[in-house]
Amino acid sequence: MTKEESHTVINKLSGISAELAEIRSDMEGLSKNAAICNEENFNKRAEASDFLEFHIIDRLDSLRPKTAEVTALKDRAEKLKTQLDEIDSKLFKKIRAGIRAGQYSGAYFKNLVSKYFDLNAADKRDEPDYDNLDIFINRLLTAEPPPRETRKLEPEMVFYQKTPARVIFELAEKVNFGIDDVFFDIGSGLGQAVMLVNLATGIKAVGVEFEPAFCDYAKRAATELDLNRVTFINTDARDADYSKGTVFFMYTPFKGEILKDVLELLRKEALNRKISIITYGPCTAAVVLQRWLKPDRTVIGNIYEAAVFTAAP
Numbered sequence: 001m002t003k004e005e006s007h008t009v010i011n012k013l014s015g016i017s018a019e020l021a022e023i024r025s026d027m028e029g030l031s032k033n034a035a036i037c038n039e040e041n042f043n044k045r046a047e048a049s050d051f052l053e054f055h056i057i058d059r060l061d062s063l064r065p066k067t068a069e070v071t072a073l074k075d076r077a078e079k080l081k082t083q084l085d086e087i088d089s090k091l092f093k094k095i096r097a098g099i100r101a102g103q104y105s106g107a108y109f110k111n112l113v114s115k116y117f118d119l120n121a122a123d124k125r126d127e128p129d130y131d132n133l134d135i136f137i138n139r140l141l142t143a144e145p146p147p148r149e150t151r152k153l154e155p156e157m158v159f160y161q162k163t164p165a166r167v168i169f170e171l172a173e174k175v176n177f178g179i180d181d182v183f184f185d186i187g188s189g190l191g192q193a194v195m196l197v198n199l200a201t202g203i204k205a206v207g208v209e210f211e212p213a214f215c216d217y218a219k220r221a222a223t224e225l226d227l228n229r230v231t232f233i234n235t236d237a238r239d240a241d242y243s244k245g246t247v248f249f250m251y252t253p254f255k256g257e258i259l260k261d262v263l264e265l266l267r268k269e270a271l272n273r274k275i276s277i278i279t280y281g282p283c284t285a286a287v288v289l290q291r292w293l294k295p296d297r298t299v300i301g302n303i304y305e306a307a308v309f310t311a312a313p
């Protein structure tokens with residue numbers, strides 16, 4: 001080995017030992033942090049879990065040589081991660097049982113979620129913004145992994161992406177839902193918006209979804225929670241019956257001619273009764289041009305803020 005080569009090896013080894021020392025100290029810090037094991041601290045636990053996965057386990061995986069200390073540290077990190085996952089599993093088992101027992105509906109549901117998150121914390125967003133609240137709601141509403149699509153979307157149809165949970169809580173607050181209102185999510189995906197609106201307001205909520213696997217998944221999730229005022233219909237939005245709906249939500253499920261056709265169906269519904277349409281994402285720009293609808297604001301600057309439109313008969 002030349003002098004230069006041995007310098008490179010020495011530098012590399014001292015880099016590794018510095019990195020190992022940093023990981024060791026991070027691991028010590030997490031192990032001593034009793035707060036993350038407190039059931040109520042979901043947020044802190046989610047951050048710790050992320051840190052364990054991406055800053056400890058992943059880094060240990062990339063370290064060479066795999067010394068006994070590297071292996072022992074990884075083992076410790078994985079054990080702590082499993083321990084944190086188990087605390088969450090117990091927490092969600094308890095909350096889901098409470099939902100089934102009817103303990104959390106309307107204000108009770110919002111109070112429950114507010115114990116873990118500040119639902120009024122709204123930032124300016126220029127894209128769908130997800131946070132730990134979405135992880136919490138995912139775990140709370142569904143117990144199985146999402147399915148694969150089975151149908152090819154037409155070119156104007158938009159693929160599945162969920163509305164951030166924070167936006168759904170905001171809209172539940174913004175729209176003054178009455179107990180006789182019926183909420184429709186047009187292009188309801190895995191059903192989260194439908195279930196959340198039902199839980200946060202107690203009103204009837206219906207999802208219309210083109211993809212059968214998504215619709216079946218949503219139905220199972222609602223049945224497991226005994227949400228008996230929630231329905232999912234597997235159909236193309238152009239063929240759905242909107243006659244029972246009063247508030248229609250669209251997170252840009254489609255564009256172009258399909259959007260035009262569905263808006264025309266809603267316009268016809270609006271001839272018979274007062275309805276509201278809530279949009280989120282790029283479809284807001286098309287809906288704002290509809291002269292039969294009145295937006296809740298004079299300027300809609302941000303498409304990633306739910307916009308409410310009303311139509312009087």
Ligand SMILES: C[S@@+](CC[C@H](N)C(=O)[O-])C[C@H]1O[C@@H](n2cnc3c(N)ncnc32)[C@H](O)[C@@H]1O
Nearest residue numbers: 157160161162163187188189209210236237253
């Ligand atoms: C952007 S995602 C919105 C998901 C859901 N609203 C949510 O917030 O979680 C759009 C959804 O619309 C569905 N979709 C697209 N075209 C449709 C159509 N013609 N009829 C019904 N659903 C459609 C897609 O399968 C997808 O699940």
